[in-house]
Amino acid sequence: MIIDALSLPPTVRAVGLIGVVLLEAMVLHVGYGVVANTLGPNVKRALGGE
Amino acid sequence: MSLLLVGFFVGFGLLIGVLFGFFGMGGSFLVTPALLVMGYPSRVAVGSGLAFVFGTSVIGALRHRDHGHVDYKLAVIMTVAMTLGIEAGKRAIDALHTAGNADLVISVAYVGLLTTVGLFTLRDAHRTDTGTSVDLSERVQALEIPPMVALRGDVRVSASIIFGVGLFVGVLSGLLGVGGGFLLMPAMMYGLGVPTAIAVGTDILQITVSGAFGAFVYARDGFVAVPVVATLLAGSALGARIGAGVSNLVNEDDIKGYFATMLLAGSVAVAAKRVGTAYDIGVLNTVSIALIFGATIVVSGAILLAAVCQLRDDNTGFWCRLAVA
Numbered sequence: 001m002i003i004d005a006l007s008l009p010p011t012v013r014a015v016g017l018i019g020v021v022l023l024e025a026m027v028l029h030v031g032y033g034v035v036a037n038t039l040g041p042n043v044k045r046a047l048g049g050e
Numbered sequence: 051m052s053l054l055l056v057g058f059f060v061g062f063g064l065l066i067g068v069l070f071g072f073f074g075m076g077g078s079f080l081v082t083p084a085l086l087v088m089g090y091p092s093r094v095a096v097g098s099g100l101a102f103v104f105g106t107s108v109i110g111a112l113r114h115r116d117h118g119h120v121d122y123k124l125a126v127i128m129t130v131a132m133t134l135g136i137e138a139g140k141r142a143i144d145a146l147h148t149a150g151n152a153d154l155v156i157s158v159a160y161v162g163l164l165t166t167v168g169l170f171t172l173r174d175a176h177r178t179d180t181g182t183s184v185d186l187s188e189r190v191q192a193l194e195i196p197p198m199v200a201l202r203g204d205v206r207v208s209a210s211i212i213f214g215v216g217l218f219v220g221v222l223s224g225l226l227g228v229g230g231g232f233l234l235m236p237a238m239m240y241g242l243g244v245p246t247a248i249a250v251g252t253d254i255l256q257i258t259v260s261g262a263f264g265a266f267v268y269a270r271d272g273f274v275a276v277p278v279v280a281t282l283l284a285g286s287a288l289g290a291r292i293g294a295g296v297s298n299l300v301n302e303d304d305i306k307g308y309f310a311t312m313l314l315a316g317s318v319a320v321a322a323k324r325v326g327t328a329y330d331i332g333v334l335n336t337v338s339i340a341l342i343f344g345a346t347i348v349v350s351g352a353i354l355l356a357a358v359c360q361l362r363d364d365n366t367g368f369w370c371r372l373a374v375a
Contacts, residue, residue: 010270010271013272014265017265017269017274018104018265020276021101022105022108024283024284025109025112025283025287028283028287028288029108029109029112029287032287032291033291040295047358047361048358048361048362
């Protein structure tokens with residue numbers, strides 16, 4: 001992992017990890033939001049047998 | 051991490067997300083046991099569980115950001131108490147590790163936790179009245195232990211009691227890597243009498259903050275498997291959206307029995323893994339993995355199948371009747 005490979009102090013590494021998880025969560029929220037809004041109604045119709 | 055393992059963790063995250071999105075709980079206390087049965091060291095399993103909790107709660111907070119149902123006074127007291135509890139839990143796990151029995155204690159604690167929550171969920175699935183819960187919150191509010199605080203929703207309750215609850219959940223969180231929502235939500239709603247909407251909003255906020263702190267204290271010592279957390283999160287974020295969408299179609303009580311069974315299966319899995327490792331019985335290790343992942347697949351599958359049946363207005367087909375049995 002990049003954060004480990006940088007030989008940073010443990011506290012900085014831990015803060016970096018929190019930042020990575022926070023960033024990933026925000027990206028996923030936005031990305032899946034777009035996917036859900038785009039494909040959601042079609043998937044729902046297809047599963048409903050329409 | 052191999053591509054196969056990446057696919058596995060994304061898939062498992064997806065299933066956990068469906069459960070979390072549908073039931074509003076169950077995300078965190080499946081991750082740590084799953085990592086334990088896969089052979090991850092206990093501190094890595096707990097630390098990664100907390101980092102996962104943080105990620106999912108951030109997504110939950112983003113989804114609920116417009117609702118504004120947060121009691122900041124309650125959140126601050128709970129978060130301070132939980133932070134202290136998490137630190138205490140982490141120190142306890144370090145001490146247990148030094149003594150050489152961290153894996154055993156965490157496994158036994160998980161067997162107890164999953165069994166207890168499983169049995170309560172099973173009882174809840176067959177119960178209809180909520181009269182006793184209301185009585186409990188009235189009794190708690192009547193306890194005049196200073197200092198007393200006024201919360202939103204016309205609730206006046208002892209700050210010491212709130213602090214005590216937060217501390218207990220925090221220790222559990224730091225020791226076992228769970229978010230604690232499954233304890234905090236009933237404690238706030240039925241114990242303190244906080245209205246549901248405020249309890250949900252406040253719960254997400256304080257778990258986000260305490261999850262971040264928990265992940266931080268474990269990451270500082272290098273006990274967070276970042277690739278595992280990142281892949282689980284990638285799957286669970288999508289699963290949670292599906293689960294939340296399905297919750298508008300399927301009655302939670304129809305699936306609750308399956309959910310309880312899954313928690314009990316998780317408990318047996320952790321016990322089997324522990325016995326298998328202690329006595330070098332390979333087949334028990336395989337059984338433990340099959341139990342925890344098999345049960346997760348079955349319950350998530352039942353939720354999705356029930357949703358499809360509802361969309362197709364099919365209540366008579368064999369699989370549809372089985373899904374909501």
